[in-house]
Amino acid sequence: MEDTTPLVFDGHNDVLLKLYRAGGGSASESFVTGRDGAIDLPSAMAGGFGGGFFAVYVPSPVDLDFKMEEMAKATYDLPLPEAIDWEDAFPVVMSQAAILFDLEQKGALTVCTTAAQIRATLGSGKLAAIFHIEGAEAIDAELNTLEVLYRAGLRSIGPVWSRPTIFGHGVPFRYPSDGDIGTGLTDHGLRLVKRCNELGIMVDLSHLNEAGFWDVARHSTKPLVATHSNAHAICPHSRNLTDKQLAAIRESDGMVGLNFAVAFLRDDGRMLADVPLEQMLRHLDHLIEHVGEDRVGLGSDYDGAVVPEDLTSCAGLPKLRQAMARHGYDDALIAKLCHENWLRVLEKTWGE
Template sequence: MSPTRPLIFDGHNDLLLKLYRAGGPAHARQFLEGLDGAIDLPMSKAGGFGGGFFAVFVPSPVDLDEKFDAMTQPSYDLALPDAIDWEDAVPVVLNQAAILFELERLGALKVCRSAGDIRAAMDSGIMAAIFHIEGAEGIDSDLHTLDVLYAAGLRSLGPVWSRPNVFGEGVPFRFPSSPDIGGGLTDFGTRLVRRCNELGIMVDLSHLNEAGFWDVARISDAPLVATHSNAWVLSNHSRNLTDDQLRAIADSDGMVGLNYAVAFLRDDGQMDTSVTLETMMRHLDHLMAILGEDRVGLGSDYDGAKVPEAITTIADLPNLRAAMDEHGYGAELIEKLCHGNWLRVLAKTWGG
């Protein structure tokens, strides 16, 4: 098996937030030349990174050092950040979307609107990018912004992050805890999911609480997808999915992308990067035991989380392929986990 093949298509990264904090679209060229982070163009070639979901995210004023310190305790319950108004969120959303399209203009990636686009980009050696929004604060309750962003290329959306908005509630960073925290979708959230179905925008369940998850499962006519979540039975974190949730995803012919964030991998919930890749294999094994081999992939959370030391950046992805091989996954299964299953579920969701 080649160290850089099969190419990895990834369910979540926060590169756009990183470049936004660095100064916005004018600084996009740094991605081509090398960034102090987890993802850039030189590292993608070194690691065999084929692309993934590029998240647009409106950050809350959170002290990350304080947050990560709290998550080294035996138990923790971080307060949910305050809601963000639409008027404040829209400029941030547009700035980060502009970064994505500037990266496309520079030739660093291709913004893909169909599964066929992703295949074509990967086959030609171009990074394939999905325009994704994590937390719909930048979408107005009348959904006019959604229609405009869809026309621009938006193809995936998580209704909430870990804070409330007009569409619903997310889960806090709480350990130990089930995801059964708070209320589900609002009436606006129900309308949002239905409009996403109509347009063919994938609805990401990763940050929804359990009540919201079941609301989407009841409303949606598309496969249920969590782009970056893990197995709650192995790590009792509120961000992870219970076996009942996994069975619902399986019944919908949906998918889960394994999150590399160490707090959601470890059985002690700690923000400690000394996590073996075998721990990740145990999560993959459990996810596949319920979802089957065709409904599990990868969802790193690169540039948005602390990850295992062995895969600090995408240049380290050969280590992950090697761990899959050593764990006994065959070549066909490894290809499914690396990108085949994402292409399958996106083709079913979007068509093409």
């Protein structure tokens, strides 16, 4: 097995936010030629990164130095950012979506709306991209924006990031903690889930609080998917999934993508990058045990998180494949973890 195969199809990245902050469309050329970041086309080709969920995310004002300082402590509880109004969120979402389509125009990627398109794009020299929104602030209560964005290619959405929306509530960055924090989905949130089911838009559970998770589990007709979350039994962080939640994901024939963010990997929950690859494998072992080997993949959070030192760029992904093989995963399981499981759950979610 070559170090760059099987190709990785990834559950979450924030490169569109980085390009948006760097100047929008004018910065997208760096994605094609090479940039200072985790994902660009040359690094993807070097590391066997085939594509994934490209998140559109509306940032909150955050003191990053304070956040990093707090999350390096033994315990922490960062205050949730305030909600963002639709009028403020919508233009940011449009700008980042435009960057995604500009990258497609430049030949760097293909925005895929079917698993068949993803399969055809993997290995083509272009990245296979899913248009995903992380935090539904740009969706109005009547869901008109959802309908239009679906026509534009939106196929995955998280009702919340960590701050509240009109649809539900997220979890704070809190350690130690679980996600049993606050109330569940609102009436607007239940309608959002129903309409996403009807359209074939995947509902991402990664930032929802536990009450919201169980509301989706009760009302959704589709597999339960957390694109970038880890095992709470190993790292008791509010962002991670309990064994009870993992059992529900398994029962729904859903999916979990392993988050590379170090605060969700480390036993001590600290935002420190000296994390060995063996710690990631501990989470993978636990997820496979509780969800099944057909329902686990990767959800790196590249360009949006501090990740282990060996994997700061997608060019480093051969190290993860090698670690999986040394750990005893056979070629078939590695292929499932790298991309086959994502394609399976997307086919089921999108109705192919």
